[in-house]
Amino acid sequence: MASKPRTLYEKIWDSHVVERRDDGTCLIFIDRHLVHEVTSPQAFEALRIAGRKVRRTDLTLAVPDHNLPTTARLDAHGQHVPIADPQSAQQLATLEKNVADFGIRYFNATAREQGIVHVVGPEQGFSLPGSTIVCGDSHTASHGGIGALAFGIGTSEVEHVLATQTLLLTPSKSMEVRVEGLLGPGVTPKDLILHIIGVLGTAGGTGHVIEYRGKVFEEMSVEGRLTVSNMSIEAGARAGLIAPDETTLAYLKGRPLAPQGAEWDAAVKYWRTLHTDPGAEFDTSVLINAADIAPTVTWGTSPEDVVPITGSVPSPGSFADPSKQQAAAKSLEYMGLVPGTPMTEIPVQNIFIGSCTNSRIEDLRAAAEVLRGRRIASNIKWAIVVPGSGLVKEQAEAEGLDKVFTDAGMEWREPGCSACLGMNPDKVPPGESCASTSNRNFMGRQGPGARTHLVSPAMAAAAAVTGRLADVRDFQREDA
Numbered sequence: 445m446a447s448k449p450r451t452l453y454e455k456i457w458d459s460h461v462v463e464r465r466d467d468g469t470c471l472i473f474i475d476r477h478l479v480h481e482v483t484s485p486q487a488f489e490a491l492r493i494a495g496r497k498v499r500r501t502d503l504t505l506a507v508p509d510h511n512l513p514t515t516a517r518l519d520a521h522g523q524h525v526p527i528a529d530p531q532s533a534q535q536l537a538t539l540e541k542n543v544a545d546f547g548i549r550y551f552n553a554t555a556r557e558q559g560i561v562h563v564v565g566p567e568q569g570f571s572l573p574g575s576t577i578v579c580g581d582s583h584t585a586s587h588g589g590i591g592a593l594a595f596g597i598g599t600s601e602v603e604h605v606l607a608t609q610t611l612l613l614t615p616s617k618s619m620e621v622r623v624e625g626l627l628g629p630g631v632t633p634k635d636l637i638l639h640i641i642g643v644l645g646t647a648g649g650t651g652h653v654i655e656y657r658g659k660v661f662e663e664m665s666v667e668g669r670l671t672v673s674n675m676s677i678e679a680g681a682r683a684g685l686i687a688p689d690e691t692t693l694a695y696l697k698g699r700p701l702a703p704q705g706a707e708w709d710a711a712v713k714y715w716r717t718l719h720t721d722p723g724a725e726f727d728t729s730v731l732i733n734a735a736d737i738a739p740t741v742t743w744g745t746s747p748e749d750v751v752p753i754t755g756s757v758p759s760p761g762s763f764a765d766p767s768k769q770q771a772a773a774k775s776l777e778y779m780g781l782v783p784g785t786p787m788t789e790i791p792v793q794n795i796f797i798g799s800c801t802n803s804r805i806e807d808l809r810a811a812a813e814v815l816r817g818r819r820i821a822s823n824i825k826w827a828i829v830v831p832g833s834g835l836v837k838e839q840a841e842a843e844g845l846d847k848v849f850t851d852a853g854m855e856w857r858e859p860g861c862s863a864c865l866g867m868n869p870d871k872v873p874p875g876e877s878c879a880s881t882s883n884r885n886f887m888g889r890q891g892p893g894a895r896t897h898l899v900s901p902a903m904a905a906a907a908a909v910t911g912r913l914a915d916v917r918d919f920q921r922e923d924a
């Protein structure tokens with residue numbers, strides 16, 4: 445008898461069920477657990493009090509990222525530069541103690557491999573297709589870009605996974621976001637996901653795991669897929685997924701923590717079965733036309749507040765829903781924007797290129813491409829480029845990208861979460877605007893009173909050159 449066609453999500457879920465309970469919940473085996481300094485201290489403390497060990501240290505990887513300053517970590521004498529903020533210093537010291545006490549694999553602040561947890565996982569080949577991956581962090585959805593079922597968990601769940609390597613979960617609904625056609629020039633995976641969130645809304649994906657499907661994803665690099673999947677959470681989804689394919693395999697082969705030799709061959713055989721079967725049904729389907737998408741920017745304080753760069757600031761009255769009208773009015777006041785203003789007339793004083801959404805090598809190449817031979821505008825006060833990991837940084841330096849950025853007048857930093865959120869010294873001053881490649885434009889996200897416009901790396905570079913939000917398609921080079 446032919447088995448019932450299944451979605452990719454169902455295949456991964458089914459293969460990880462340890463125990464199915466009568467109430468529909470399942471005990472799920474967790475293949476990979478990523479840990480950072482912010483959401484792990486209480487979990488380790490609880491283990492300590494209970495006298496428990498970490499069940500599978502081999503499946504756990506820790507890295508500091510959120511609180512680390514992105515300025516030099518070693519001084520001229522090779523000594524560690526102390527962290528000025530006492531709370532951050534304490535949180536990082538606690539992580540160091542916990543990984544040592546519990547025997548967990550750890551990339552410390554000065555390791556080449558250190559970086560943002562969601563950049564490090566795929567880069568090391570720790571995150572693998574078909575695996576279940578968790579982290580006490582909402583952007584764990586990123587790893588869905590390589591075909592893993594990856595989602596954020598709370599601190600008590602972090603403790604549960606550390607202790608048992610399992611989680612008790614309720615299955616999610618499945619959503620297909622099918623994109624027809626291909627992206628136009630200057631339109632990147634970031635623009636695509638911003639557009640998708642604009643269509644779905646920040647609650648559109650609630651209760652669902654989204655599988656992104658269509659030619660555009662088949663032709664997309666792994667870096668781009670990670671960007672798309674990363675922001676699934678901003679559409680309210682539990683996770684995002686993109687089926688692994690030859691591009692995924694080429695990306696993972698030879699990575700330090702990926703399987704090698706016969707194990708690799710066996711894994712590849714299995715990974716090739718990881719796709720949604722023809723005839724499998726999704727609970728929800730959404731169709732997007734890629735040709736409709738322009739380089740996309742946000743105007744408000746929710747990731748769904750998107751508009752093409754060719755558009756203008758909307759008026760609250762343009763929204764049908766009264767609560768959205770109110771929210772829009774509040775957003776516009778916070779952002780200091782007037783309805784009807786063309787997006788390309790909005791000045792910015794700060795530029796942030798980085799975060800787990802857009803700090804991989806391709807992102808830096810795209811930004812450098814725009815900045816090569818150009819200077820940042822005179823009204824730009826602060827412009828930083830923060831590679832997602834030490835290895836991204838090395839690669840970028842080998843390609844001379846750091847020089848392109850510094851020649852343009854930007855700062856080249858050490859890896860970390862940086863100005864994506866105000867947990868470290870990289871902050872946008874109150875009342876100032878930032879063209880940012882990160883994923884959240886919430887009020888105060890980049891610092892109290894900071895005004896965030898979410899953009900792609902190429903668009904951030906274009907904004908740096910003009911000092912306003914700008915259409916990167918106007919920067920297309922004659923010689924390109």
Ligand SMILES: CC(C)[C@H](C(=O)O)[C@@H](O)C(=O)O
Binds near residue numbers: 580581582596
């Ligand atoms: C600090 C952490 C818990 C948080 C998250 O869960 O996402 C952070 O990474 C973020 O992006 O807001």
Ligand code: SF4
Binds near residue numbers: 860
């Ligand atoms: S880069 Fe930003 S979104 Fe990503 S984990 Fe760090 S704080 Fe969260």
